[in-house]
Amino acid sequence: MSAINVGIVGVSGYTGLELVKMLHAHPKFELAYVANSEGDTSLAALHPALKSVCDLPVEKADVKEASRRCELVFLALPHKTAMAFVKPLVEYGCRVVDLSADYRLPLEIYEKHYTEHTDRHNLPKAVYGLPELYRNAIASAQIVANPGCFPTSAILGAWPFVSKRVENSPVIVDAKTGVSGAGKKLSETTHFVNVNENLFAYNPLGHRHAPEIAHKLGLEESEVVFVPHLCPITRGMISSIYMQIDEALDAKSFIKKFYEHEPFIRILDKPVDMKSVAGTNFCDIFVKQQGSTLFISSAIDNLQRGASSQAVVNANIMMHLPEELGIPKIAYVP
Numbered sequence: 001m002s003a004i005n006v007g008i009v010g011v012s013g014y015t016g017l018e019l020v021k022m023l024h025a026h027p028k029f030e031l032a033y034v035a036n037s038e039g040d041t042s043l044a045a046l047h048p049a050l051k052s053v054c055d056l057p058v059e060k061a062d063v064k065e066a067s068r069r070c071e072l073v074f075l076a077l078p079h080k081t082a083m084a085f086v087k088p089l090v091e092y093g094c095r096v097v098d099l100s101a102d103y104r105l106p107l108e109i110y111e112k113h114y115t116e117h118t119d120r121h122n123l124p125k126a127v128y129g130l131p132e133l134y135r136n137a138i139a140s141a142q143i144v145a146n147p148g149c150f151p152t153s154a155i156l157g158a159w160p161f162v163s164k165r166v167e168n169s170p171v172i173v174d175a176k177t178g179v180s181g182a183g184k185k186l187s188e189t190t191h192f193v194n195v196n197e198n199l200f201a202y203n204p205l206g207h208r209h210a211p212e213i214a215h216k217l218g219l220e221e222s223e224v225v226f227v228p229h230l231c232p233i234t235r236g237m238i239s240s241i242y243m244q245i246d247e248a249l250d251a252k253s254f255i256k257k258f259y260e261h262e263p264f265i266r267i268l269d270k271p272v273d274m275k276s277v278a279g280t281n282f283c284d285i286f287v288k289q290q291g292s293t294l295f296i297s298s299a300i301d302n303l304q305r306g307a308s309s310q311a312v313v314n315a316n317i318m319m320h321l322p323e324e325l326g327i328p329k330i331a332y333v334p
Ligand SMILES: NC(=O)c1ccc[n+]([C@@H]2O[C@H](COP(=O)([O-])OP(=O)(O)OC[C@H]3O[C@@H](n4cnc5c(N)ncnc54)[C@H](OP(=O)(O)O)[C@@H]3O)[C@@H](O)[C@H]2O)c1
Pocket: 009, 010, 011, 012, 013, 014, 015, 016, 035, 036, 037, 038, 061, 075, 076, 077, 078, 079, 081, 099, 100, 101, 147, 148, 149, 180, 181, 182, 183, 184, 185, 302, 303, 306, 307
C-alpha cells in the first residue's frame, strides 16, 4: 500500500506540533502539506524542537492546495475559523479531522454556546470522534469532529455507568488541567504570574464543554455539574467524577469488562496520575464506590488523547488502518 498524503492546517499551535510529531513518524501517513495563517516559514522556525528532524516549509493556508495534495487534512484551528475551512475542503473531496468544537454539537446547542454556524449543510454529517463510542461511523465519515479534552476524560469515565445511574441524580465532574489546554496565545488567566503556584476554578457551571459532555452522555445540560480548574502544569488532565449508581453493581468488575477490548483504556487498581499518560493516547481510569456513591478518576494528556493522538487514531480508522498504528503508548516518565 502506498503512503496516504495528509496535511495539517494550524501547524504553529500546540496541537499542530503534536500532530507533526506523530505524522512524521507514522508508517503509512506522509505529511504532504503544513500551513498556518501567514506561511513563508518552516516547521523548525516555528518549533525549534523539529530542527534537523522534520523541517518542511510552512505555507499560507489554502484549501485548494491542501485538497490537491492531501487525502485527509487535520484542522488544528480555533473554532469558527475551522468551519470556514471544512466547507470547501469537503467540496474538493477531502476528508477532515477537525480538532475544534465546530462540528461536535447539533446546531441548536452549538449556536447557544458558541457562535452562528456557517456550515449547516455539513454539520449533521460529521461524526463525533470518540472511537470507543462511534468507531464504525468514524470509518466512513468525511468529517470527524475530534472531541474536546475535558469531554474525552469525562465521557470515557462516566459513560459505562450512565445507564446504572440513580434516576435524576447528577453527574458531577470536577476536573483539573494544565495550561497548554488554552493554546499558545497568552492571556491574563494563563500568564505565568497568575498560574505559577496557584490553583483556581474557571467558568464553574458555565464552561462550554459541559453541554458537550451532557449531549454525548445522552443527558440534559442540567444533569451535568462541571467545574474545571487550572493547575500550574504544562500538560495533563484529571476528571474526578461523582455519580449515584445502583449499589448492587460491582463498579470495578463492571468497568473492567466494559472496556476489556479497548486498546487505549486502562483500568487501574490505584488512583490515576497525569504523568503516567503524558505524551500518550491512554485514558487511565480508577473507580471506587461507597454504597451508591461512585467515584471515578479519569486521566488523559489534553494535547494527545484530548486532541492530537485521538485525531490520528480517528484518521487511522477513517483510512482502515490498524487503530494503534503510529500512536504513542509510553509516557514521558519520570
Ligand atoms: N490545546 C488543547 O489541549 C486542545 C485540546 C482539544 C482541542 N483543542 C482545540 O484544537 C484547536 C487548536 O488548539 P491549539 O491549542 O493547538 O491552539 P493554538 O495553540 O492557539 O494554535 C492554533 C493555531 O491556529 C493557527 N491559525 C489561526 N487562524 C488561522 C488561519 N486562518 N489559517 C491558518 N492557521 C490559523 C494559529 O497559527 P498562526 O497564528 O501562526 O497562523 C495558531 O497557532 C482549537 O480549536 C482548540 O480548541 C485544543
